[in-house]
Amino acid sequence: MKLLKQFWWILPLAFIAFYPVTLAGGSPYWSGLLIFVGIYVILTVGLDLLMGYTGQISVGHAAYFAIGAYASGILTAKYGFSPLGAMVIGMVLTGIVAWALGRPVLALKEYYLAMATLAFNEIVVTLIIGLEWLTGGASGLRDIPSFSIFGLVLSNHVHYYYFVWAIVIIVIACSLAVVRSPFGRTLVAIHSDEVAARAFGVDTAKYKTRIFVLASVFASMAGSLFTHYMGFLAPDDFGVLTSINILVMLFLGGIGTIFGPILGAFFMKLLPELTYQIHDYELLLSGLILIIVLVFMPKGLFGIFTAIWEKMFAKADK
Amino acid sequence: MKKFFVLIILCSVFVIFTGVGPIMAQTKAPYKIGGIFPLTGYLSWLGEYKKKGSELKVELINKAGGINGRQLELVVYDDQSSPETGSRVAQRLVSKDGVIAMIGTASVPISGAVASIGNRYKIPTIIGSGYEVDPKKDHFVFNSAHKTDFAVERPFEYFKGKGITKVALLMPIGPLGELGGGLARKYAPKYGITIVGEERFDVKAPDITAQLAKLRTLGPQAVFSFCTGEPAALVARSMAQLGMNIPVLVSHGNANPGFLKLVSNVNIPILVPAGRAAAPESIPDNDPCKRVILDFNKAHQQKFGEPANYYSAEMVDAVDIIAAALKVVPTADGEKLQDAIEKTKGLVGMNGIYNFSTTDHHGTVLQDMMVLTVKDGKWQVLLK
Amino acid sequence: MTDFSHIVQFFFSGLTSGSMYALIAVSLVIVYKVSLLICFAQGEFFVIGALAMVTLVSKGLPMPLAFVLSILISTVLGALVQRMLIKPIQNAGIGNLIVMTIAISLTLRGAALLVWGKESHILKPFSSGAPIPVLGATLQPQVLWIISITIVVLIMIWIFFEKTKLGIAMRACAENRLGASLMGISTDKAALLAWAWGSGIGALAGMAVAPLLFMQYGSGVMPMVKGFIAVSIGGLSSIVGSVVAGLLLGTVEAYTIGLISxxxxxxxxxxxxxxxxIFKPSGLFGKG
Structure with missing residues (x-):
């Protein structure tokens, strides 16, 4: 039992490592699904840093997802950049945008912050639609190549699956390192009482902006991964509804937990797979499930795991 | 404890739902075709027509003994009107369901997403939307819908005949508007038409009189608004309310009974480009398509209580094209099937006579498109 | 290039959208004032009100009766939602509450899809009649209805919150919870009433503009976003501010479309x- 307590993380890691060959049985479809799940995990973990730990509401996370995706798509499809280079440029670009926006926008509180983030999401989407010559407009951007690193093309879905999940693990590790560092503890202090934190001489705006930039860069990275897997981009996938979807994944999985988003993303991406025969009911069902989670499981799906976990070890310790 | 109880209920709900799937037991494995339609989301009204039409066509083929002694099976998924979901379900069809061909989609972005899967996995894909297929890049993609160009060129031909030379554009923000605007500028010179002005509008906006008022100052003889369904009806109604009694040309997406209801009390000329299937009674008897349309309409009427329409026709033809190719090469091999489809000549469908080639993956010609108008709640043919 | 009649036409266009945004904004503010919560499901009350009226009218009910009944349906629905879903988690964080109202919005939209299907529904205008020419522009009669409804609603709200004991107590509730309970109204009851008001006005907005639009189950998203914009400009707790901001938003939109791009x-x-x-963090009319 003690061993399990110390090395539990091997279990999910083993699951991720062996999934394509075991459960998915080499099926590109199931690997493909988990690629989308992985992309959304990156998005949601970033949002968790921002909302769960720092308490800053965002209803426009898809904006940074879009900037990353379109930076990658445009640079590789139109200007012949290497996907890796385009991805890095996208991350830098998104980082600069987030840094410039961060200070003024994060000075806003609660609903005003929600509105400002939503507005930025709309601005990005309307610009994508408006600037047809660059983005392909509402009809979409075609002919985006598969991802490749140093000449090695990752067109095989299983290879790409490992690539995406390697990045997911790096993102999660980074996020854990951040929240467990003194920096992360300051974020939590800002969350619980921003005025007090400021009274202690913390430059709260600086901290909030930094975490905002980090979350946005993660989103941009997710966007690049998304682009090369789809091979095609359209603004429909980056609207406020996508932002809300990410928000829902976060609360469903468990906010302020880093691991919760994995469950949330899994759940939200698998739900349509389970309900495709009753698609008219899907909207109602997803709403009801979310209500049940919010009322009965304030810590989300991850809360159930921790509850079971604690019970197990409470017994074992006796 | 309460929490675990809820969890158990949830789990059992899912088990029940996932168990609902139809279990098909058949002796000889059927040819599986994937269907991707927008059954939810903003395109859902179109998706239903396409789903019904293609399912019925498959049923009829099977009743008549199938193809090469094997049945056809249509596996249908919902793309939720979203390219991401479209791409995902296409992937599912290709790798999980093992389909040999795909049909479907209703918008350009979703078609783009699905086409990219079809090309990647070498699965012949027949879409039915305004997506322009470039055979060089989209080797495995065909389009059974009329080219979007026809929906602009034919009405412009009609305008020229009527002496209409000044046209104003009122385009929806979105893929249709971009396409329509581009094509209008492309074909205007050919038919001696001047584009006097262009405005955009948000299809969800409650009021578009501001744009129309601005266009009115430019003195157009007709308005071209390349939009479908509610927005198209809104444009027509707003023009009527502003007293702009000039023809309004809308997209070929409107040739369906639902649109007739939406514009039932609008009294300005509304022009809708459409294929034969939208107004079968107006086709001359010697037109080979007439038989095909009337026969299918009869079955459709019997099953769904309404005839097929221009959109279901696209998908009916898509099924037909695949079936015809399968008769030539009874194969599940994507390359061979693609080749057989590309060699299809003279296939009489509901929307026209299809002649594919290595340079044309659309198959139909300009004359397959007609121009209709609404008269007393019915379609009337202006140009055929 | 653009003559005076167009400036007038843009103004009417802005007034139409603006009145709709203003009504939604007011419904959001009323709920916010009492329970410090913006309800993201307001757009669904907008749709349900309109679709309920379409159904009732098609069943042969006279317009006025269908009108009143549809408002009642939404009001009761709003009150039920508050009691069953919001109250149990009212002490959770603001994030949870926002996501809860999103969940409610998904559920109601899903339910509307099952009840009314995917197709659009048309409601006939409240009164028949040709468009009215004004200064070279034209005005649809329904727009007059929308504006009058907006004015009547604002007067009703003013009377309720300024003149009736219950309303004054509710207002007190927003400002001082303890004081309110001393005046004989619990915060619970005040929140319930606020939700009833909010969902009723949301439905009213939907019914008023339904004859101009084509309503279907998903039509509530855009009005909700626009209403939210209006309250953000006007200040979350200012009814007057949100009305002005709603009208302003509609007008600015119309003139941007007409004159710029x-x-x-x-x-x-x-x-x-x-x-x-960024420059006025609590809205143009907000305090502090």
Whole structure:
């Protein structure tokens, strides 16, 4: 039992490592699904840093997802950049945008912050639609190549699956390192009482902006991964509804937990797979499930795991 | 404890739902075709027509003994009107369901997403939307819908005949508007038409009189608004309310009974480009398509209580094209099937006579498109 | 290039959208004032009100009766939602509450899809009649209805919150919870009433504009976003502010489309909004 307590993380890691060959049985479809799940995990973990730990509401996370995706798509499809280079440029670009926006926008509180983030999401989407010559407009951007690193093309879905999940693990590790560092503890202090934190001489705006930039860069990275897997981009996938979807994944999985988003993303991406025969009911069902989670499981799906976990070890310790 | 109880209920709900799937037991494995339609989301009204039409066509083929002694099976998924979901379900069809061909989609972005899967996995894909297929890049993609160009060129031909030379554009923000605007500028010179002005509008906006008022100052003889369904009806109604009694040309997406209801009390000329299937009674008897349309309409009427329409026709033809190719090469091999489809000549469908080639993956010609108008709640043919 | 009649036409166009945004904004503010919560499901009450009326009218009920009944249905629905879903988690964080109202919105939209299907429904105008020519522009009779309804609702709200004991107590509730309970109204009851008011007005907005639009189950998203923009500009707790902001938003939109660019009108409107938020963090009319 003690061993399990110390090395539990091997279990999910083993699951991720062996999934394509075991459960998915080499099926590109199931690997493909988990690629989308992985992309959304990156998005949601970033949002968790921002909302769960720092308490800053965002209803426009898809904006940074879009900037990353379109930076990658445009640079590789139109200007012949290497996907890796385009991805890095996208991350830098998104980082600069987030840094410039961060200070003024994060000075806003609660609903005003929600509105400002939503507005930025709309601005990005309307610009994508408006600037047809660059983005392909509402009809979409075609002919985006598969991802490749140093000449090695990752067109095989299983290879790409490992690539995406390697990045997911790096993102999660980074996020854990951040929240467990003194920096992360300051974020939590800002969350619980921003005025007090400021009274202690913390430059709260600086901290909030930094975490905002980090979350946005993660989103941009997710966007690049998304682009090369789809091979095609359209603004429909980056609207406020996508932002809300990410928000829902976060609360469903468990906010302020880093691991919760994995469950949330899994759940939200698998739900349509389970309900495709009753698609008219899907909207109602997803709403009801979310209500049940919010009322009965304030810590989300991850809360159930921790509850079971604690019970197990409470017994074992006796 | 309460929490675990809820969890158990949830789990059992899912088990029940996932168990609902139809279990098909058949002796000889059927040819599986994937269907991707927008059954939810903003395109859902179109998706239903396409789903019904293609399912019925498959049923009829099977009743008549199938193809090469094997049945056809249509596996249908919902793309939720979203390219991401479209791409995902296409992937599912290709790798999980093992389909040999795909049909479907209703918008350009979703078609783009699905086409990219079809090309990647070498699965012949027949879409039915305004997506322009470039055979060089989209080797495995065909389009059974009329080219979007026809929906602009034919009405412009009609305008020229009527002496209409000044046209104003009122385009929806979105893929249709971009396409329509581009094509209008492309074909205007050919038919001696001047584009006097262009405005955009948000299809969800409650009021578009501001744009129309601005266009009115430019003195157009007709308005071209390349939009479908509610927005198209809104444009027509707003023009009527502003007293702009000039023809309004809308997209070929409107040739369906639902649109007739939406514009039932609008009294300005509304022009809708459409294929034969939208107004079968107006086709001359010697037109080979007439038989095909009337026969299918009869079955459709019997099953769904309404005839097929221009959109279901696209998908009916898509099924037909695949079936015809399968008769030539009874194969599940994507390359061979693609080749057989590309060699299809003279296939009489509901929307026209299809002649594919290595340079044309659309198959139909300009004359397959007609121009209709609404008269007393019915379609009337202006140009055929 | 553009003559005076167009300036007038743009104004009517803005007034139409603006009145609708203002009504939604008011319904959001009423709920916010009492329970410090913006309900993201307001757009669904908008749709349900309109679709309920379509159904009732098609069943042969006279317009006025269908009108009153539809408002009642939404009001009761709003009260039920507050009691069953919001109250149990009212002490959770603001994030949880926002996501809860999103969940309610998904559920109601899903239910509307099952009840009314995917197709659009048309409601006939409240009164028949040709468009009225004004200064070279034209005005649809239904727009007059929308504006009168907006005015009547505002007067009713004013009377309720300024003149009736219950309303004054509710207002007190928003400002001082303890004081309110001393005046004999619990915060619980005040929140319930506020939700009833909010969902009723939301439905009213939907019914008023339904004859201009084609309503279907998903039509509530856009009005909700626009209403939210209006309250953000006007200040979350200011009824007057939100009305002015709603009208302003509609007018600015119409003139941007008419005079600047219809292609980038949304980009411009949202950018202006961000500028307002950044320089006036609690809205143009908000306090503090």
């Amino acid at each position: 219809s292609k980038f009108s949304d980009t411009i409107v949202f950018s202006l909004l961000m500028v307002v938020l």
